[in-house]
Amino acid sequence: MKHISSRDNPAYKRVLRLASGKRAETDDGGPPGHHVVLEGIHLCQSWLQHAGSPQLALFDSDRLQDSDEVAKLALAVDTRLSLSCEPRLMKSLSQVEHGQGVCFVVTVPAQSLPPRIDHNCIWLDRIQDPGNVGTLLRTAAAAGIPNAYLSQGCASAWSPKVLRSGQGAHFVMSIYEHVDLQQAHERLAIPLIATALENATSLYKTPLPPAAAWLLGNEGQGIDPALLALADKRIFIPQAENVESLNVAVAAGICLFEHRRQHTL
Amino acid sequence: MKHISSRDNPAYKRVLRLASGKRAETDDGGPPGHHVVLEGIHLCQSWLQHAGSPQLALFDSDRLQDSDEVAKLALAVDTRLSLSCEPRLMKSLSQVEHGQGVCFVVTVPAQSLPPRIDHNCIWLDRIQDPGNVGTLLRTAAAAGIPNAYLSQGCASAWSPKVLRSGQGAHFVMSIYEHVDLQQAHERLAIPLIATALENATSLYKTPLPPAAAWLLGNEGQGIDPALLALADKRIFIPQAENVESLNVAVAAGICLFEHRRQHTL
Numbered sequence: 001m002k003h004i005s006s007r008d009n010p011a012y013k014r015v016l017r018l019a020s021g022k023r024a025e026t027d028d029g030g031p032p033g034h035h036v037v038l039e040g041i042h043l044c045q046s047w048l049q050h051a052g053s054p055q056l057a058l059f060d061s062d063r064l065q066d067s068d069e070v071a072k073l074a075l076a077v078d079t080r081l082s083l084s085c086e087p088r089l090m091k092s093l094s095q096v097e098h099g100q101g102v103c104f105v106v107t108v109p110a111q112s113l114p115p116r117i118d119h120n121c122i123w124l125d126r127i128q129d130p131g132n133v134g135t136l137l138r139t140a141a142a143a144g145i146p147n148a149y150l151s152q153g154c155a156s157a158w159s160p161k162v163l164r165s166g167q168g169a170h171f172v173m174s175i176y177e178h179v180d181l182q183q184a185h186e187r188l189a190i191p192l193i194a195t196a197l198e199n200a201t202s203l204y205k206t207p208l209p210p211a212a213a214w215l216l217g218n219e220g221q222g223i224d225p226a227l228l229a230l231a232d233k234r235i236f237i238p239q240a241e242n243v244e245s246l247n248v249a250v251a252a253g254i255c256l257f258e259h260r261r262q263h264t265l
Numbered sequence: 266m267k268h269i270s271s272r273d274n275p276a277y278k279r280v281l282r283l284a285s286g287k288r289a290e291t292d293d294g295g296p297p298g299h300h301v302v303l304e305g306i307h308l309c310q311s312w313l314q315h316a317g318s319p320q321l322a323l324f325d326s327d328r329l330q331d332s333d334e335v336a337k338l339a340l341a342v343d344t345r346l347s348l349s350c351e352p353r354l355m356k357s358l359s360q361v362e363h364g365q366g367v368c369f370v371v372t373v374p375a376q377s378l379p380p381r382i383d384h385n386c387i388w389l390d391r392i393q394d395p396g397n398v399g400t401l402l403r404t405a406a407a408a409g410i411p412n413a414y415l416s417q418g419c420a421s422a423w424s425p426k427v428l429r430s431g432q433g434a435h436f437v438m439s440i441y442e443h444v445d446l447q448q449a450h451e452r453l454a455i456p457l458i459a460t461a462l463e464n465a466t467s468l469y470k471t472p473l474p475p476a477a478a479w480l481l482g483n484e485g486q487g488i489d490p491a492l493l494a495l496a497d498k499r500i501f502i503p504q505a506e507n508v509e510s511l512n513v514a515v516a517a518g519i520c521l522f523e524h525r526r527q528h529t530l
Binding site: 046049050131135138139141142143144165167168169172204237238239240242243244245246247249250251252253254257258260261 | 311314315396400403404406407408409430432433434437469502503504505507508509510511512514515516517518519522523525526
């Protein structure tokens with residue numbers, strides 16, 4: 001495994017640029033997509049499990065010695081794709097206070113909208129908080145939902161914070177970003193169900209269709225009225241009186257698992 | 266309303282100290298408890314709605330002019346308890362990037378453990394992330410759960426981040442902190458239900474008792490084995506295979522609302 005000790009190493013500089021959140025389109029003649037930096041043991045393990053080899057793997061040279069988990073990850077990657085880095089260089093790459101000493105650079109395929117949308121999915125309308133977007137993806141993956149459609153104005157799905165709270169959901173789902181949900185609705189072959197407070201029926205008194213698109217809206221403003229008007233059903237979660245509504249990811253969890261309870265359990 | 270333009274004002278200095286997370290025990294001969302700073306329009310509105318007057322209210326002098334919501338809050342508080350502050354002073358108090366120009370100082374009553382625990386409640390075992398603790402409280406409040414028992418090692422319930430993600434849940438629940446949950450178990454008169462992966466039955470195939478204590482564990486390590494051994498039931502949420510488990514607040518939402526579905530709807 002090659003060792004890097006200079007900030008001027010071209011490969012390192014490229015990863016540093018990517019890790020700071022700048023996207024680089026693939027320029028190597030490979031399939032269209034973009035490069036993303038995955039940080040931390042769990043995300044890298046999850047990538048190996050679900051997607052295969054990274055393009056490039058960077059390891060903290062100290063952690064290769066003193067962390068069994070980091071050493072094990074290094075064994076799982078082709079040494080020609082691996083770099084051992086000085087701890088101070090890894091520290092500069094890290095987005096968190098206590099990095100775990102491992103980063104993968106991976107290529108994420110560009111997703112183009114399918115002509116017909118007929119599988120369970122979540123539709124996210126301007127969900128701004130990266131933690132919420134990540135937790136929504138993690139929740140949908142746990143509920144067995146294969147697809148997510150994110151409108152313009154959602155936190156970027158492949159940003160470090162969303163990846164971190166997604167906990168690997170990204171690698172088992174198809175994620176479509178910058179989707180015009182009104183246009184996508186023309187391709188929708190299953191009912192669109194929205195969570196709403198008005199003109200809505202209780203989640204627990206609504207027979208849910210076997211497959212559905214679940215529409216979830218912005219943390220403060222809720223779902224765009226023009227989108228809400230397209231919904232086939234509006235449901236609410238019956239909660240205690242005089243308290244704040246639920247966090248959007250918790251609300252999604254309750255809906256998606258009630259859906260799962262009605263149809264797959 | 267008195268106006269403050271100096272950092273050396275004693276009242277301002279005291280609030281600044283509190284806002285930085287330092288607790289001050291009440292020293293004014295009032296009931297035992299501690300002072301807490303609430304920041305932002307929503308939390309302050311929520312305090313007025315559920316708890317009444319603050320001890321002290323600080324308003325950004327510019328926002329009193331240009332924000333209807335801040336001006337409305339100011340009208341709801343006795344002017345003798347209110348201070349108008351220079352914007353730069355309010356900025357120093359704020360824990361967020363774009364503060365809303367209002368802080369309340371309030372007194373939170375100290376809670377001593379009831380002799381008998383017989384109401385629906387959540388038991389949090391070392392939940393470390395402040396966002397998770399806050400979202401758990403918000404979720405419990407929405408599910409109509411009146412009490413929360415937090416072990417040593419949980420994020421401090423009255424810290425700014427927990428308050429922010431709690432969205433006012435703090436003011437409708439009784440929150441017990443630094444609880445020895447094993448000792449508390451001796452006072453428990455209702456079943457203790459734990460979420461667990463092993464030796465557990467499906468949430469949806471388990472008749473849930475009318476009242477229960479829901480035990481939720483640390484994000485990484487789960488529930489302490491000694492506590493888990495005390496559980497009357499162990500349940501799991503049946504999720505898709507080969508994906509990461511759910512976020513603890515989402516898992517709680519699914520359990521608490523299934524409980525609510527079985528008994529109150």
